[in-house]
Amino acid sequence: MKIKPSKKSGSVVVELNPRDSERLSRDAVLTNGAPPRFKLAKILVPIDFSDCSKKALQYAIPFAKQFGATITLLHVVHVNYIGGPEVGALDFPLIEADLRKSAEKQLAELAATEVQPQAAGGTLVRIGQEVVEIVGAAKELESDLIIISTHGRTGLKHVFMGSVAENVVRLAHCPVLVVREHEHEFVKL
Numbered sequence: 001m002k003i004k005p006s007k008k009s010g011s012v013v014v015e016l017n018p019r020d021s022e023r024l025s026r027d028a029v030l031t032n033g034a035p036p037r038f039k040l041a042k043i044l045v046p047i048d049f050s051d052c053s054k055k056a057l058q059y060a061i062p063f064a065k066q067f068g069a070t071i072t073l074l075h076v077v078h079v080n081y082i083g084g085p086e087v088g089a090l091d092f093p094l095i096e097a098d099l100r101k102s103a104e105k106q107l108a109e110l111a112a113t114e115v116q117p118q119a120a121g122g123t124l125v126r127i128g129q130e131v132v133e134i135v136g137a138a139k140e141l142e143s144d145l146i147i148i149s150t151h152g153r154t155g156l157k158h159v160f161m162g163s164v165a166e167n168v169v170r171l172a173h174c175p176v177l178v179v180r181e182h183e184h185e186f187v188k189l
Contacts, residue, residue, distance in 0.1 A: 040067040044143040046074045046134050046168075049106055056149040056179040057114055063145070064119035071121035072141055073111055075103040076133040100125050131167040139173050146176045 045060045047053045057073070064071050077099045079092060107123040115121045124141075126133040138146050150165035169176045 040064075040069040040144045042141055042143045042145075043069050043071045044074055044134070044138050044141060044146045045071055046076065046130070046146070046148050046164075047107065047110065048075065049110075050149070050151070052149040052151055052179075052181045054110075054114075055181070056147050057110070059177065059179050060147040061115065061119060063147070064121075069119065069144070071115050071119050072124055072137075072143070073107050073115065073121065074124045074126065074134060074137050075107055076130045077103055077125060077127045078130055079127065096127050100127065130164045131171065134164070134168050135171045135173070143174055145174060146172055147179065148176060149179045149181065151181055 040063060043060050043064055045053075045057050047057065057071075060071050063069065077096060079096055079099065103125045104123065107125065111121060111123050124137060126137060134146065134148070137143075146168060148165045148168055150163065165176075165178050169178065
């Protein structure tokens with residue numbers, strides 16, 4: 001820390017290096033007794049293995065590092081139970097089991113390569129409707145933040161496919177950060 005006289009009478013210029021800045025902010029909290037503005041302990045990141053959802057994970061990692069939070073990766077297996085004589089007999093439990101096993105493997109690989117070196121975390125695979133399972137998992141895990149991606153679909157695609165992110169924002173018990181596929185970046189990817 002360097003303190004120099006300024007050109008203005010009765011004032012000084014204080015130059016801080018990064019270590020001083022950290023020490024001063026920590027001391028200010030201890031002195032003032034002011035708690036941090038908010039605390040993140042658990043972050044939920046829904047992953048559908050698209051580049052867009054992996055981008056949401058890239059946003060979650062700096063948040064986790066800054067606040068010492070854990071990241072849980074969630075994948076929801078959604079099986080459409082469409083049937084009829086034309087389709088034939090399908091073994092839906094077997095299909096679900098295969099999809100679950102595949103998702104668990106992919107999530108474990110993603111967690112090992114992207115999350116583990118940066119922040120502690122876990123993985124979770126659920127079967128059902130995306131919105132219901134994401135909101136339910138966030139509540140059960142007592143997540144402080146959901147970071148989810150949106151593909152930004154409009155028109156008929158939005159009407160027919162809906163927006164998982166939009167519905168999660170409306171129904172979640174905690175704040176939701178929505179990462180768009182194409183946007184102004186504030187995290188260097």
